[in-house]
Amino acid sequence: MIYEETYHYLLRNVSSTEFDTCLYSLLHSDWDGVIQSPLHMMASGVGTTEKYLKQIIKKFTSPQGCLQKVFVPVGQGGDVLYKFNLGPTSNLGFNSKTDRYCKKYRFFYSEAFKNLTIHAKRLLLMGAFRMSVTKSEEVLFDYSEIVPDSSSLFTRQRLLDAIDTVHKTLGNLVTISFASKAFSKKEAVVFTFNEGMLEQYMENRAERAFLRRTIFNMGFLGHISDSVCMELERVGRYIFRSFLQDAKKSGISMDIQHELLKLARFVYTYSLKKLGLALPANKHLLAAPKQASAYLSTIIYNETLEQMAKYSHRAESIKSLLDRDHFHKSISEKALGREVNYLEVDQHIEPIRVKLKQADFIHNVLNNWCEEWLISRVKTVTEESEAEGIRKKSSDNKRTASEFITDLRNDTYDKLDRLMTLIRKFGNHAVPPSSQNSSLTKKKATIQSYFAIQKERLDVLSVSSS
Incomplete structure (x- = not known):
């Protein structure tokens, strides 16, 4: 736009x-x-x-x-x-x-438009912008809006010259004429664009080119159809939108919002690269757009889970640093060359508090996203299983759904255990052992409870179907 x-x-x-x-x-x-x-x-x-x-x-x-x-x-x-x-x-x-915005109309990118004078381009942009805002292919300007005074960008002669240039070059698309308002008798300029012009705009394909190039650079040389790209892009848009929705609602600082944007881009790009590595052995995904997007979504979930663990540990590390009151006092005194009071120490650690707030917020965003992804995936499977069971009156699909949930649960447990092991081994050893993996331990307990409920629900349905 x-x-x-x-x-x-x-x-x-x-x-x-x-x-x-x-x-x-x-x-x-x-x-x-x-x-x-x-x-x-x-x-x-x-x-x-x-x-x-x-x-x-x-x-x-x-x-x-x-x-x-x-x-x-x-x-x-x-x-x-x-x-x-x-x-x-x-x-x-x-x-x-x-x-308010103007669509990227096709004529903006034509050779004819590029050859216009700057005043003709500006005049056409004014008309196109108002057309886009009003959603009408006939728009009107008061003459004073275009030529407000003698020092404005347009003089009457420049306006007449611009109109003449537009008619000679793009007169097949738009007509610009003068009119008089019925009540005020003031002079007006009327743009009449061809019927259907509102829908003749260019689509931005930058993300699609980025997607294909990222996968190509990982060694996959096959063609990825537009239908598959659209499904993968839908997953990508969801990442950006969902990472930011809580930040926008809470009115959190722009610094944190920009950090979330960078994180969304990293997760999406990294996941596309992993998809590119997997495609040679999974070419069937290219014939099934929904399966391709589900495959990418799973990769994104795994990477987001890992990023959540990193931000959890970062928050614990920052909190551990904040808790060392004597440490901050000695640093402040060393920097100032004198004794400092409580207020001065407090000012010294304020930037650290900001970092903690950022790490905590992003960790919560990622934690919530991972939980919502799991719930959505399980809900989809169980609902499809129930619907299929009603039609077939069979418990086979219940067993399939139960197996899927079991595999998903075990896979998530394995990832959490691996992440906790890595943090214990390579994490900040200044963080007390009891705090190093506290949030991940809580998350695993929450997931265990959720999976237990869903497994029990499917087991009950399976017994009732039989």
Whole structure:
């Protein structure tokens, strides 16, 4: 989407090629706003040379007065890519029901549009933005909205020239005319786009390209169909959305939200890599999109469980550090070269409290996600089992469901035991042994109780069916 912040920036601060560079960036940005396109492809897509594109990137990555940077360099897989920094990403902050935006209409990416003057591009963007907001292919502007005064971007002559250029180049798509308002008699500018233009927009395929490239880089050279990609992307979107939903509801700091976003991206990418390694021996998944997404979901669950254990241990380590009052007092006195009071020690440890809050919050998010995943997976199996049992009046499916739950339980126990062993062996030995795995021990007890209830329920159903 072309968000309102981006819209205003394009109207006032860019040249014609910079305008096209921003539009290209929006079409090729992933869920985090990172432009998934190497320099040579970006230059070709914008319609310029790599040399000139580098000049644009230099401008966009530099502070522009009171304006924020348009591009922010990010490292990804050993390459330097750029994050488009205007407006919220789809993962963080944007609400399609309340925020104003313009769709990426197809004509924005045509050669005809690229050849327009900057004023013609700005005028068309104004019309397209209002069309997108009002969901009407005929939109009206007061003349004063476009030419408010003599110092504005548009003068009357520039407006007339822009209209003439649009008609000569894209007159088959839109007509721009002057009119007079019936009651106020004020002059107005009317855009009449072709019928159906509202639905003629470009789909962003950056995440799909990222997905295929990640799996390809793990050595799997087979084709992954769009239907399989869509199912895998659905799982990926769920990770980002569910990791952030509690953070948004609680009004937690943006630092923690950004940390959760980074964690979601790591878990998703790492899981895609593991899927890529597994695909050569599991090619049947490529013919069954739902099975492929379930397979990826299981990999994601295992990785999230591991990350939950890490954040649990991190929180215990930070808490152990906080509890050493004499340690903080001596460090503060050494740094200041004098005795310190309680308030000064308290100020010294405040950043540590912030770190503890972050680790605790993220651990709880991951813990809740793992529990919800288990509950959802078991619920799906038991409900399908019950429905199948009613139709067939057989207990065979109950035994199958019971076996599935048993396998899932044992697999989860094994992972938790392995994680607790690793923490005992390689974890922070400053943390008391009784605290090192306290949260994982509680989690295992909770899971044991849950699985026992579900197993008993299926056993009862199996007896009643027979």
